[in-house]
Amino acid sequence: MSAKSANLKDFLTLPVLETFDREKIKANIPHREPFLLVDEVRVLEPGKKYLGIRRVRADEYYFKGHFPGKPVMPGVLVVESMSQAFGGAIMSDISKGKGIPLFLSIDEAKFRGMVQPGDTLEMPIEVLRLGKISKIYAEAYVNGKLCTQATLNFILGESSHD
Numbered sequence: 485m486s487a488k489s490a491n492l493k494d495f496l497t498l499p500v501l502e503t504f505d506r507e508k509i510k511a512n513i514p515h516r517e518p519f520l521l522v523d524e525v526r527v528l529e530p531g532k533k534y535l536g537i538r539r540v541r542a543d544e545y546y547f548k549g550h551f552p553g554k555p556v557m558p559g560v561l562v563v564e565s566m567s568q569a570f571g572g573a574i575m576s577d578i579s580k581g582k583g584i585p586l587f588l589s590i591d592e593a594k595f596r597g598m599v600q601p602g603d604t605l606e607m608p609i610e611v612l613r614l615g616k617i618s619k620i621y622a623e624a625y626v627n628g629k630l631c632t633q634a635t636l637n638f639i640l641g642e643s644s645h646d
Contacts, residue, residue: 492625495528495535495608502527509572514584518545521565522607525573534609536569536622542601557599562632563590566607566622570636574614583640588617590634597631599624605631616640 504525510516524537540557547555571585599605603626613619617639624632 490533490608490610490621490623492606492608492623492628492630495533498528498533500526500528500535501530504573509568512573512575513568513571515568520568521561522568522572525569527573531574531614532611534569534573534611536566536572536605536607536609538565538569538605538607540599540601540603540605544601547601555601557603559593559595559632562595562599562605562624563593563634563636565605566609566620566624566632566634567636567638569607570609570611570618570620570622571638574611583616583642585618585638586641588637588639590636593632593634595632597626597629599626599631603627 506520506523509522509525510520521538522536523539526535528535546558546561550556550558567587575585606625607622609620609622611618611620617637619635619637621635623630
């Protein structure tokens with residue numbers, strides 16, 4: 485697949501080889517509640533294709549102010565969810581404990597629909613480059629409708645300030 489083609493329908497036809505739950509995801513990335521924004525990652529093709537899942541709860545901290553009376557998940561947090569799904573599945577493989585993934589850039593991000601309390605984000609992720617500098621193309625869907633898409637670039641940063 486080329487960039488801009490991580491279509492959910494295509495990904496749903498692939499067999500799930502492994503599923504990462506929140507605990508396994510937390511073993512791979514440093515994010516913790518309330519900023520752990522992915523619930524599950526399904527491995528479809530190791531090193532290449534993944535499907536991230538985020539169940540958006542009504543009690544998420546950001547809904548109090550974004551927006552009162554009409555809660556909407558901020559688009560940047562949808563992008564962060566896509567990023568965490570990628571990192572949660574493969575960071576232990578590429579970092580070997582020697583770094584954490586940090587954004588280099590977010591390219592061609594488009595926001596096409598709202599994400600609200602009770603929605604489930606399905607996030608097909610295609611790895612375009614993997615290593616110290618990695619690149620993915622990811623999309624986010626709610627009820628089969630595309631709501632966000634972006635190309636995300638990462639670098640392995642130092643894991644602590646010791």
